[in-house]
Amino acid sequence: MYDLLYLVFAFPLAGFLVLAFARGRVGERLAAAIGVGSVGLSALLTAALAGQFLSHPPAGGAYTQTLWHWMSAGAFDVRFALRLDGLSLSMMGVITGVGFLIHLFAAWYMRGDEGYARFFSYMNLFVASMLFLVLGDSLLFLYLGWEGVGLCSYLLIGFWYKDPANGAAARKAFVVTRVGDTLFAIGLFLLFHSLGTLDIQQALSLAPQQFAPGSPTVTLITLLLLGGAVGKSAQLPLQTWLPDAMAGPTPVSALIHAATMVTAGVYLVARTHTLYELAPFSLHLVGGVGAVTLLLAGFSALVQTDIKRVLAYSTMSQIGYMFLAEGAGAFQPAIFHLMTHAFFKALLFLAAGAVILACHHEQDIFKMGGLRKKLPLAYACFLVGGGALAAFPYLTAGFYSKDEILWQAYASGHIGLFWAGLFGAFLTSIYTFRLIFIVFHGEYRGHGEVHAGHGLAYGLPLVVLLILSTFVGGMIHQPLSGVLPANPAEEGGALQQQVAALSGAVAIAGIALAGALFLGERRFVARLAQSAPGRWLSRWWFAAFGFDWLYDRLFVRPFLYVTRVNAADVFDLAVAGIATGLRALYRGSVRSENGRLRWYAASMAAGAVLVIAAVIYL
């Protein structure tokens, strides 16, 4: 059974190849069958593997399948190997399971689009790359998958490439994440330099012997890896690309920019946790980055008007929670929150996609309103998904994971992280229910008839994700104990009950406050937004604290200035100089061939004199 592991990523890869090479020659039905079917097959296989893994765990808790040797140069030996353990199985389950549901939804969402087959080919390539990322047994293969998902993210954000704004958003996402990826690559070089291997398991077992705890080398390596992680996971300071990435089709936002790819940074930190445990400074920084990002993103989400941008900022803030948990040493809750977040955020994005299509591609929440009667399924999805996002106590999956994170942060003595997380939870429930109340309650303020979607491909993914976003999803047990370190704090006890009660109360208070502010006439909010500090704050928050402005001034404009100054390409002149010189030489020699006998004789004599002089004097 285990030796079928390679098929999990082979199916989507084959789907990509078929769709990419048959481009334009497959109809919608066939493209959907290939695109959705390939991911469906890997989801089935993953389920079977998970059953096998849980009933008959492999020796040592992990199964490694070496497919072939990639390259071998001296001590540098890279195997093409897949590793199945509790962590990669959990990630695989999210990628193929949620991925399949999103593919199915996309088959409905993208119907009638001229790039239908192209869309599914990119999506399949994405799933294959993402599986590669989590299954790779070597950091080099992890990096290969890492770059692959980056490429697919670029391709899918700019999927509707005829609008230049989408192309700009795609480029921005690509370039910003590339900054992180470069740091990541340098980190890998440094790791190989000091450990002599890129094999993950080998590196993790060698690291404690090689590095003293807190040594500068391991701190530098982990900081560089963290650079890659914050780029991919849209954390401070490389977070600016994610809101713009919403230019892609909504299923893309659900799959790549909410459920899977953006959580790759969390996975990377969890996978290399041994290194981070050796570098306490880096681990503190992980938590700090998460805490600051979750607060900044929470404030920004409060004032956004685009339904997808609200969700994008909330994704940033939820990934902030995962980083926060890792910073507190609670790796298992981080991966648990990764999974529940994949469920409810995919649900929210798909439901948002349903709303957007129902309103004729309208994304401004203030042009919606009162949709709960017309779109009951989407309303239910938003209630459950939003409840999970706000961690509504006991009924939703998000509560179990977020509460666990807060408890671990509190119990392990990271009080600052705990308060940041708690305040973030408060913000989360406010902006989530602000979104729900504005979109689904009140009067309809848009134009055109609202028409709900129907059909299996529309309903099934929403219903399954809806069920997974309730406490059902919170009951799923991930077999992480052998792979990730134990939680810093014990479970149970009266103190944990109190923390749970506190976080539940905060969530409900946030929802109540959102109801008071945004249900009904919204006079108070309007007055607040009209006041001078309110206008200033909301403009600041709307622009996500002006990071785009800052980066534009710091990097984009100076770079454009340099390119403008260097328009003639100074360095190119050296290369072009060779051609210019040769042309001058050619002109000179052409002029010398003038047909005058006496001139030739003189040249020959002069040449002879030169040669003789050279022979004599040199």
Added chain:
Amino acid sequence: MTEATTLPLEHALILSGILFALGLLGILARRNVLFVLMSIEIMMNAAALAFVAAGSRWHAADGQILFILILTLAASEASVGLALVLQIYRRFGTLDTDAAGELKG
């Protein structure tokens, strides 16, 4: 032959060099083909003189053999050269070498 009656090699070589330079100057300065041919003869004779002088210096017969070779060469060159001069005069109606400068890039 005794040492006293022998000219030093350097003198013969200087004379040969002067002759060669004169011939070269003649080729460069003269435009009449006939004079060019005569200048070439002078240059050849300069070379021949150098051979004879060197042969006498090293007491070898090679120099004189080569002189005879050069003499033959000069005779054949003169006959071919004069034929060319005739052709040039017929074709261009002049003996000016620059008038025949048709081969150019």
